Amino acid sequence: MTEKRNRKIRWCVVLLICNVLFIWGNSMLPGEVSGAISDWVGKVIAAIFYHGDGVPQAGRGLLRKLAHLTEFACLGALLTWLLSLLQKPRVFAIAAGVLVASVDETIQRIVPDRGPSIKDVLIDTSGVLLGMIFLLVGYTVCKKKAKQHQEDTPK
Numbered sequence: 001m002t003e004k005r006n007r008k009i010r011w012c013v014v015l016l017i018c019n020v021l022f023i024w025g026n027s028m029l030p031g032e033v034s035g036a037i038s039d040w041v042g043k044v045i046a047a048i049f050y051h052g053d054g055v056p057q058a059g060r061g062l063l064r065k066l067a068h069l070t071e072f073a074c075l076g077a078l079l080t081w082l083l084s085l086l087q088k089p090r091v092f093a094i095a096a097g098v099l100v101a102s103v104d105e106t107i108q109r110i111v112p113d114r115g116p117s118i119k120d121v122l123i124d125t126s127g128v129l130l131g132m133i134f135l136l137v138g139y140t141v142c143k144k145k146a147k148q149h150q151e152d153t154p155k
Helices: 003-027 031-049 057-085 091-110 118-152
Strands: none
Touching (some): 003 057, 003 091, 031 057, 057 091, 057 118
């Protein structure tokens, strides 16, 4: 392996660890604290997009599910990147994502005012798949543009 590739692998592993710690750290927050954070984020979003006081109570659940989807999309992209660098099958990214989601829900089982949900595991797994797709599409587009630029450059 080249030093450049090793450096990419190290960065990817560090980002993956940070991502998983972020996911599990949020799950360790009691329901009251987690709810307060969701309310604050909702107010920020409302102030930016709606010029209002906040997201209606009904939107709070949607906001939380979008947060799950987003953090697991990041996980999916990072897992796909790492597996590509290691030249391993991408299906392992899905398995690892389900494992992280399952541990996440298990953590919530023991935290006050929180509870596990199979629906959240499915949302999290969808996020992993979405992250994989975004990364692969982005990579394909960038590679195609680089090839086109190389062909357009005079020799």
